[in-house]
Amino acid sequence: MNYRRTEVLRKMLFPEPEPLSMILNVNDGVYFRPNYSGYTSDTIRAGKYTRAGLKPYLGDADEKDDLKAVSISLAA
Numbered sequence: 278m279n280y281r282r283t284e285v286l287r288k289m290l291f292p293e294p295e296p297l298s299m300i301l302n303v304n305d306g307v308y309f310r311p312n313y314s315g316y317t318s319d320t321i322r323a324g325k326y327t328r329a330g331l332k333p334y335l336g337d338a339d340e341k342d343d344l345k346a347v348s349i350s351l352a353a
Contacts, residue, residue, distance in 0.1 A: 297325040298346040300334055308347075309334070325349060 299320065300309040307316040308323035317323055331346050339346045 295327050297327060297349050298331060299323045299325060299349065300331065301345045301347045302343055303345050304343045 300323075302308070302316065305316070307318050308320065310317050310322060311324035326346075334344055335341045335346055
């Protein structure tokens, strides 16, 4: 069997999910909610953003002014 070809096909059909982050307001200790719905201290209700979704808020950095991108795996 050709396992390398199988691996390539598997990656094409089932790509790895992109890591998600939340946006933390460091000064207030609250997270952005999705769709411009305000802020929350609850990580369950916080918005989950891909790298492209973070750009309007943080640009290409992980921190900007009082905002910080926090990985979901670190917040749990």
